[in-house]
Amino acid sequence: MGSLYSRLKIFHYPDKVASLPPSSKETLAPLHIRIKPTNVCAHNCYYCAYKADDLQLGRDMNSRDSIPRDKMMEIIDDIEEMGVKAVTFSGGGDPFYYKHLEETAARLAEGPVAFASLTNGARLQGKVAEIFAHHGSWLRISIDGWDAKSYSEYRGVNDKEFGTVINNMEAFKRLGGKCYLGVSFIIDRKNAEHVYSFIRRMRDTGVDSVKVSPCIVSNEGAANNDYHRPIHDRVKDEVARAIEELATDTFEIYDTYHLLEERFDKEYTWCPYLQALHVIGADLNIYSCQDKAYNLDSGLLGSIADRRFRDFWFDDREKFFTINPARDCNHHCVANDKNRLVIDYLESDPDHLGFV
Ligand code: SF4
Numbered sequence: 588m589g590s591l592y593s594r595l596k597i598f599h600y601p602d603k604v605a606s607l608p609p610s611s612k613e614t615l616a617p618l619h620i621r622i623k624p625t626n627v628c629a630h631n632c633y634y635c636a637y638k639a640d641d642l643q644l645g646r647d648m649n650s651r652d653s654i655p656r657d658k659m660m661e662i663i664d665d666i667e668e669m670g671v672k673a674v675t676f677s678g679g680g681d682p683f684y685y686k687h688l689e690e691t692a693a694r695l696a697e698g699p700v701a702f703a704s705l706t707n708g709a710r711l712q713g714k715v716a717e718i719f720a721h722h723g724s725w726l727r728i729s730i731d732g733w734d735a736k737s738y739s740e741y742r743g744v745n746d747k748e749f750g751t752v753i754n755n756m757e758a759f760k761r762l763g764g765k766c767y768l769g770v771s772f773i774i775d776r777k778n779a780e781h782v783y784s785f786i787r788r789m790r791d792t793g794v795d796s797v798k799v800s801p802c803i804v805s806n807e808g809a810a811n812n813d814y815h816r817p818i819h820d821r822v823k824d825e826v827a828r829a830i831e832e833l834a835t836d837t838f839e840i841y842d843t844y845h846l847l848e849e850r851f852d853k854e855y856t857w858c859p860y861l862q863a864l865h866v867i868g869a870d871l872n873i874y875s876c877q878d879k880a881y882n883l884d885s886g887l888l889g890s891i892a893d894r895r896f897r898d899f900w901f902d903d904r905e906k907f908f909t910i911n912p913a914r915d916c917n918h919h920c921v922a923n924d925k926n927r928l929v930i931d932y933l934e935s936d937p938d939h940l941g942f943v
Contacts, residue, residue, distance in 0.1 A: 591725075591767075592841065594924055594925050594928060595928070597618065597863055597925065597929065598932070600618060602615060603615050603618060603862075603863065604859075604929060604932065604933070605933075606862075607859045607862055607863075607929065607933070608857070608859075608933055609857055609904075609908050611904075612904075614862075614900070614901055614904055614907075615862075616666075616669035616670050616671050616900065617669075617671055617862060617863055617864065617865060617900070618671065618672045618673070618863045618864065619671070619672060619673045619674070619675065619863065619864040620666060620671055620673075620674050620675075620864070620865065620866075620867060621674075621675050621676075621677050621864065621865070621866045621867070621877060621880075622654070622662070622674055622675070622676055622677075622866075622867045623654075623676075623677055623678060623679040623680075623682075623866065623867065623868050623869045623880065624653060624654050624659065624676055624682050624685035624687070624688060624691065624869060625652070625653040625654070625679060625680045625681075625682065625684055625685040625686075625869050626648055626649060626650045626651065626652045626653070626678070626679035626680040626869045627650065627651065627653065627680040627681070627684045627685075628678060628679075628680035628681040628684055628707070629681075629684065629709070629744070630681070630707050630709070630742040630743065630744055630748075631742060631743035631744075632731065632741060632742050633741065634731075634773070634775065634802045634803070634804065635678075636803060637650075637678060637679055637680075637881070638650075645679070645880065645881045646881060646882055647881045647882060647883045648679060648868075648870075648880075648881035649869075649870060650679075650680065652679070652868070652869035652870045653685060653686075653869050654685075654687075654867075654869055654871065656687045656690070658871065658891075659687055659691050660691075660694065661895060661896070662867065662891075662896050663691065663694055663695060663698070663700070665895055665896045665897040666700055666896070667698045667699060667700055668897065669897055669900070671700055672700065672701060673700060673701040673702065673703070673724070674695065674700055674701070674702045674703070675702070675703045675704065675705070676688070676702070676703070676704040676705065677704070677705045677877070678705065679868070679869050679880075679881070680869070681705075681706055681707050681709075681710070682704045682705065682706055683704070683706045683707075683709070683710035683711060683715065684710065688715055689713075689714050689715040689718065692715060692718040692719060692722070692723070693718055695722070696718055696721075696722035701724045702722075702723055702724065703723055703724045703725040703726065703727075704719065704723070704726055704727075705726075705727050705728075705729065705771075706726060706727075706728055706729075707728065707729060707742075707752065708728035708730075708752040708755050708756060709744075709748055709751055709752055709755070710755075711726070711728070711752075711755040711756070711759055712755055712758070716755070716758070716759055716762065717762055719759075719766050720759060720762035720763065720764035720766050721762070721763075721764040721765075721766070722764075722766075723764075723766040724766065724767065725766060725767040725768070725769060726759075726766060726767070726768050726769070727769040727770070727771050727798070728752065728756065728768070728769070728770050728771070728794075729770075729771045729773060730752070730770055730771070730772055730773070730785075731772070731773045731775070731778060731802075732749060732778070733778055733781035733784065733785045733788075734749065735747070735748075735749040735750060737777070737778065737781075738752075741777075753792055756768065756770075756792050756793070756794055757792055757793055760792075760793040760794070767795050767796070768793075768794045768795050768796075769794065769795060769796040769797070769798060770789050770794050770796070770797045770798070771797075771798045771800055772785055772786070772789075772797055772798070772799050772800070773800055773801075773802045774799060774800065774801055774802055774815075774818070774822055774844055775802040775804075776814070776817070776818055779818035779821055779822050779825075780821065780825075782799065782822055782825035782826060782829065783825040783826075783828050783829050785797075786799075786826075786829040786833060786840060787829070787833055790833050790838050794838075795837065795838065795839065796838065796839040796840065796841060797829075797839075797840050797841070798840075798841040798843055799822070799826050799840070799841065799842055799843060799844045800843050800844060801815055801843075801844050801845065801846075801847075803919070806918055806919075808847040808848050808850060808851060808919070809850075811846075811847045812846045812847060815846060816846070819844075819846060822844050823842075823844065826840065826842045826844060827842075830842070847919065850917075851916070851917050851918050851919055851920065851923075852913075852917055853912040853913050853916055853917070853920070853923065853926075854913060855912055855913060855926060855927070855930050856911050856912065856913050856914075857907075857908050857910075857911070857912070858875065858876075858907075858910055858912050858916070858922070858926060859925075859926050859929040859930060859933075860876060860922035860925055860926050860929070861875040861876055861888070861907060861910065862907050864876070864922070865888065866879075866880045867891070867896070868880060868881060871890055871891050871892040872887055872888075872889070872890050872891075872892075873887070873888040873889050873890065873891060873896075873899065874886040874887060874888065875887075875888055875910055876920070876921070876922060877921055878916075878918065878919055878920050878921060878922075879910075879916075885910070885915050885916075886910075888906050888907070888909075889906055912926070
């Protein structure tokens, strides 16, 4: 299997890259869309960015919103016609609590758009699990607790839920198919000393990978780092030991646990990635990106409540340049490195390209 997390994937679409800058007259379809089908979730993770009052992400989210069934089918018709490459279902809530997910996934399975989902795994069962197993590209299950008791404390769920999620993952792998099943282990001070044993348990469950990521506790990079510094070295040691002892060709461990930049300042004035990977919210608003989802004042590109997605997208290009990252995005941005690569590429002097 090739690299799943390359920052250079966008350069496989040179026409799209060329269409991105403000000087271009051409608008091409997005490559990848994050769809938040519902904001409903039965788990109550204490760190959930969409529920925490003091985190910017999800600030204007209504936790009861869901995309109506007919609107979802219309969106899928549009993205297939437009040539969108991939869709990821994510929160807001948990996509597997969306009552039309089975129909939505079945519809996507008949067409050319690759699809994937994030989930807590509690509802990864039945027909919808079968559709994902045989037609989905990947699933990623977020976990924080290392056993039934800690899991129920993290999430405010009963102490049978951890066993349900583990059983669901094992059953999902038994379904066969090519869907890559990953786990995202969210690290905070409580589970830091359980990293190695948790990864070993996940290997025994049969998942394809474990990604280790920091729990985000503040909008400020410095405050996040103050929180993580006391556990940082311990976590890195546990992950390194796991990679050395447990990783194989069929079980990967991704270490994305890191301290954040102290400051999130950006020097560029337009955002390439919002034309490549944006968000359709359960409120039928289009947001620039995952880091500005449900931020009506700084992330909103428009609404598709009363119009088709394709009409919104191709209508005028001005909406892609109303957000100035140097002014409006002095917070965490998952696309920052990738934006810098695209801008560096586009700003190469054409008279000097030969001097590689
Ligand atoms: S946060 Fe990042 S991806 Fe989102 S609009 Fe700003 S620069 Fe673009």
